[in-house]
Amino acid sequence: MQSEFGNEEKERYSRQKSFFGIGEKGQKKLAAARVLILGCGGLGSAAASLLARAGIGYLKLVDRDFLDLSNLQRQILYEEHDVKEGLPKVIAAERRLREINSTIRIEPIITDVNRFNIEKLIADVDLVIDAVDNFETRFLLNEACVKQKRPWIYGAAVESYGLTMNIIPGKTACLRCIMDNIPQPGSTNTCETVGVLSPIVTIIASIQSAEAIKILTGNTKDINQNLLSIDLWQNSYQAIDVTKSKIQKNCPVCNNHEFDFLNGKRGSAYTAICGRNAVQILPFKELILDLPELTLKLSSLGSVKANEYLIRFEIEKYELSIFPDGRMIVKGTTDTGIARSLYSKYLGN
Ligand SMILES: [Zn+2]
Incomplete structure (x- = not known):
């Protein structure tokens, strides 16, 4: 170029x-x-x-x-x-x-x-x-x-x-x-x-x-x-x-090609995010969200800011960032249980 x-x-x-x-x-x-x-x-x-x-x-x-x-x-x-x-x-x-x-x-x-x-x-x-x-x-x-x-x-x-x-x-x-x-x-x-x-x-x-x-x-x-x-x-x-x-060592990955994380035998769907007092939640299946529609729905419940990449929704003391692929980052907690329940409440399962 x-x-x-x-x-x-x-x-x-x-x-x-x-x-x-x-x-x-x-x-x-x-x-x-x-x-x-x-x-x-x-x-x-x-x-x-x-x-x-x-x-x-x-x-x-x-x-x-x-x-x-x-x-x-x-x-x-x-x-x-x-x-x-x-x-x-x-x-x-x-x-x-x-x-x-x-x-x-x-x-x-x-x-x-x-x-x-x-x-x-x-x-x-x-x-x-x-x-x-x-x-x-x-x-x-x-x-x-x-x-x-x-x-x-x-x-x-x-x-x-x-x-x-x-x-x-x-x-x-x-x-x-x-x-x-x-x-x-x-x-x-x-x-x-x-x-x-x-x-x-x-x-x-x-x-x-x-x-x-x-x-x-x-x-x-x-x-x-x-x-x-x-x-x-x-x-x-x-x-x-x-x-x-x-x-x-007899390394399970190098020597035996046991790919437990790739195969889903180990690993989780929730991650606390370093430095953020926040938890990320992944959807259980592949999703494509309709952000404009969701923005409309959430704006009757709390403060919503949206751009083409994400919706930011404030509810109670939490800030929820919602991405088109169905991921949510819940800011304001490191408790995965609270984050999970906010996910279910506003995005469903
Ligand atoms: Zn190795």
Whole structure:
């Protein structure tokens, strides 16, 4: 794609092409590369900005959520007017990324990642950046990536610490190799319970982006082989060797191809959302809601704001965001029972 800069376009990547690890050849590989950024919060928005600037030819952005004022502290793609417009994150991200680099393809997808859509989402990309906020989705992503042999880059940040690791199926340990099970709900810190410092988010996203560039340009001998753990407050920088994990264990995912999350043997339909005092509820079957009709119905019951992407409905002390695919995010509680009953009350079962 040509931008308005015409011949000056070759200048865009001049500093990157001068870098020994990339060059003209590497830049062409980046232009041909397809990357999925799963989650467009703190990690995802920083990685999307870096990878768009680096000239990744196609970026697929997936996120289920809309913007909130509390996002601006660390989610560097977004601005106050995006929050005022009530935009879904991927739509605001797409707009900003197009302003950064008009020569690449960007595809925003507003959806929750689940076992029904994960395989399709990763099928046409070369690499996945993990920028999700929960382990259940990560375990699902891990299984789908091992099954389809797609590299993915684990990333997580909370409080002042963060973790990242490259997972290249068949070559490195996978998430399940190093972690037996999803941490129990309530047993892990979340952005909501302990907060998060913005610099740890951008550091982890920067490492993920650098590793993505190495993998996509074929510099595989230079990729990081360790689980990196950084704590900016405690000044701790650790590289944990996980290269032996795969050999030591009989990994159910890598070795036995037991895809329990993909097959629906494990996993739930409710998710508490990190940092939001909110619960997301998924419909039990595929749905397409008539938003204008629903807006009309709900406006007699409480305050309703709607745009083409979602309805925001305030009732009692809760704020319900309803998406065309039948998902609902209930803000004002972390109690899945309350959220479930609000869902039944206003959307039915
Ligand atoms: Zn494994």
